[in-house]
Amino acid sequence: MLHDQFKVVRDSDLLEDRFAVDGVSPEEVREAVLDRPYWSAPGRDGTTILYGLTLAGRHLLVVVIAEGDEARIVSARDMKASWDASYTGDTPPPWDIGRPQxxxxxxxxxxxxxxxxxxxxxxxxxxxxxxxxxxxxxxxxxxxxxxxxxxxxxxxxxxxxxxxxxxxxxxxxxxxxxxxxxxxxxxxxxxxxxxxxxxxxxxxxxxxxxxxxxxxxxxxxxxxxxxxxxxxxxxxxxxxxxxxxxxxxxxxxxxxxxxxxxxxxxxxxxxxxxx
The missing domain is CATH 3.40.50.150 (Vaccinia Virus protein VP39)
Incomplete structure (x- = not known):
């Protein structure tokens, strides 16, 4: 889990800017990323995609980018509304194992x-x-x-x-x-x-x-x-x-x-x- 590897940066200006249009409050995202468990997978251009974050009954897909021993949140979206993003990273999402269950x-x-x-x-x-x-x-x-x-x-x-x-x-x-x-x-x-x-x-x-x-x-x-x-x-x-x-x-x-x-x-x- 990412919060075992990095300190996640709390950047209120960035959070307000990124999440206002998504209807997700910065406080909710900070709490989820810092305090709740999830799974993660590598994304594009050095980013990491976090899956399994749930806020007020909504499943979120959060993207962070590592900067040394810190990780900065760059986006958070409702997972259903942005489901396609799960399949556009450098690695498949956790449930896509390349074979049937x-x-x-x-x-x-x-x-x-x-x-x-x-x-x-x-x-x-x-x-x-x-x-x-x-x-x-x-x-x-x-x-x-x-x-x-x-x-x-x-x-x-x-x-x-x-x-x-x-x-x-x-x-x-x-x-x-x-x-x-x-x-x-x-x-x-x-x-x-x-x-x-x-x-x-x-x-x-x-x-x-x-x-x-x-x-x-x-x-x-x-x-x-x-x-x-x-x-x-x-x-x-x-x-x-x-x-x-x-x-x-x-x-x-x-x-x-x-x-x-x-x-x-x-x-x-x-x-x-x-x-």
Whole structure:
């Protein structure tokens, strides 16, 4: 974590100038960067990108630049509004490990990624490409144009047919799209409470009756409070009530590319059926 390596400069003029238009108060950013844990990755031109900072329910992407043993904050943006910036640095974001998550590979090996598959928050496409390679008809969606461009390039290179779209999962009710299977590897846990409820409603509008959502999110069993929100079992179950049935909810792990290398982080793998 960066605050273990650098003293972060408190520059009130810079903070006021940089963050006023983003609706983030300088005091909130200082508190987050100085006092809260997060993960970080190298950015462009000597910068470091900080992920996992949460202020008032908003996830922020903060960029700092090292100056000797100090680090100066140069920008902070709402992560959803600037999601594409996650994919434009010199290194990929922590969740983009260049291969499918092991839990999703197991699902594919068991023949569960079948029919019309929708991969929400598909990133650079590894899960969508995995499902398509097993014979599924796949659509992958992500907010990031850069990630989608990378996913399309991978599909062309591998000779795999996937429909990749730049889209917001919360807009699903307005789209004429029906899925038999939904993959959510790390989307559910990025929303605040209000958007999380909208997201579940959006899933219900798209997943056919009897269809399955395979959902992975951070677990409350993961120590610390960096990164996305961690969910208890009862919280996860409470998010899917009327019209949903949990077929299983098991402890699993995410692989994340953190500063110390690829690290396993405790997660939930939920198998949820649309009634």
């Amino acid at each position: 092991p839990a999703i590979v197991r699902l594919a090996d068991e023949g569960r990624l079948a029919g019309r598959v929708l991969d929400l928050g598909c990133g650079t496409g590894e899960h969508a490409l995995l499902a398509a390679g097993r014979g599924a008809e796949v659509t992958g969606m992500d907010l990031s144009p850069t990630a989608i461009a990378c996913a399309r390039a991978k599909a062309a290179e591998r000779g795999v047919s996937v429909r990749f779209e730049v889209a917001d999962a919360l807009d699903l009710p307005r789209r004429a799209l029906t899925a038999d299977t939904v993959i959510d590897s790390g989307v559910f846990h990025v929303f605040d409470d209000a958007d999380r409820a909208r997201y579940v409603t959006a899933l219900a509008s798209t997943l056919r009756p009897g269809g399955i959502c395979y959902l992975m999110c951070f677990s409350d069993q993961e120590p610390g409070d960096w990164g996305p929100r961690r969910f208890r079992e009862d919280e996860l179950r409470a998010a899917f009530t009327d019209g949903w049935t949990f077929e299983s909810l098991t402890a699993d792990t995410f692989d994340l590319n953190l500063i110390q290398g690829v690290t396993q982080v405790r997660a939930w793998l939920a198998v949820i059926r649309r009634d």
